[in-house]
Amino acid sequence: MITIAEKLKNPVWHSLNETHNKFLVPFEGVQFYDPKISNFGAFFDTTKTAEALTAYAELTEDFFLISENSVPLIDDKTILLEKKIEGCQMVLENLTDIKITENIVLLTAQSIDEIYDLIWLVMPGFYRKQGFKMGHYFGIYKDDKLVAITGQRMQTDDFIEISGVVTHPSYTRRGFAQQLIAHTTKEILKKNKLPILHTNKGNTAIPLYEKLGYKITRDMNWWHYRKK
Known part of the structure; x- marks a missing residue:
């Protein structure tokens, strides 16, 4: 059983696994919201993010990955990092x-x-x-x-x-x-x-x-x- 403390470390991921599962757009190791609902995504494995970001970019022009401290990898031929917003929970x-x-x-x-x-x-x-x-x-x-x-x-x-x-x-x-x-x-x-x-x-x-x-x-x- 996943504790609330663990869920809070990756809130987008667990929201898409639970209450908001109907809005899920899944990729291997990465999960996004349906871009009509939200352009947020989450991940656990940074080695999976580059391919997933390129694929999701076919659905929406811009989007976010949210993480506590992990740095996503990207394919810079297809994806541009606009900025990193330093936030807090x-x-x-x-x-x-x-x-x-x-x-x-x-x-x-x-x-x-x-x-x-x-x-x-x-x-x-x-x-x-x-x-x-x-x-x-x-x-x-x-x-x-x-x-x-x-x-x-x-x-x-x-x-x-x-x-x-x-x-x-x-x-x-x-x-x-x-x-x-x-x-x-x-x-x-x-x-x-x-x-x-x-x-x-x-x-x-x-x-x-x-x-x-x-x-x-x-x-x-x-x-x-x-x-x-």
Whole structure:
């Protein structure tokens, strides 16, 4: 039996083996999401990554491999490394109870375009519109428009990742992100699963996550590739 501690070391791999198995695009030693859902992949054996990346590049122009410390091998005739994003994994220790004053709603498929537009406005480059199918999304509406959201991304039988934490630039500094993360965390805990999240090192939001009870536990790097 694989422990949650082991799954957290390679969250994409185990998400695709469990909750998100229906989105799996498998290669020998490497696993990717269906690129309509997400362009993330994972591996255990670096000797298998070059061939798999070249094959997956026929399905999507750019994509990521996520790893704690392993360095993927690539075929530089077919694949270009855009950049390595140095990130970290954060895991909930004890949720800090905060007052929820906003009306937080569970978003439906009717909001899929609004979610996509807001994420790409604030954090362009990775989110796919059908990523909505990976988990629940929650939002806050102001002035008849969606202005802040949180979503759920990687999932196994043991944990759920909080992602897509974005607020429209015109509505920041109102505590929306804090309340949405707290709300989403509680929803995950109701399922008896461990809330986790990932972010890049040095992100100014890290103190907010720590204030809510999350702790940095390990590196989690994002290798961004593009088809040549």
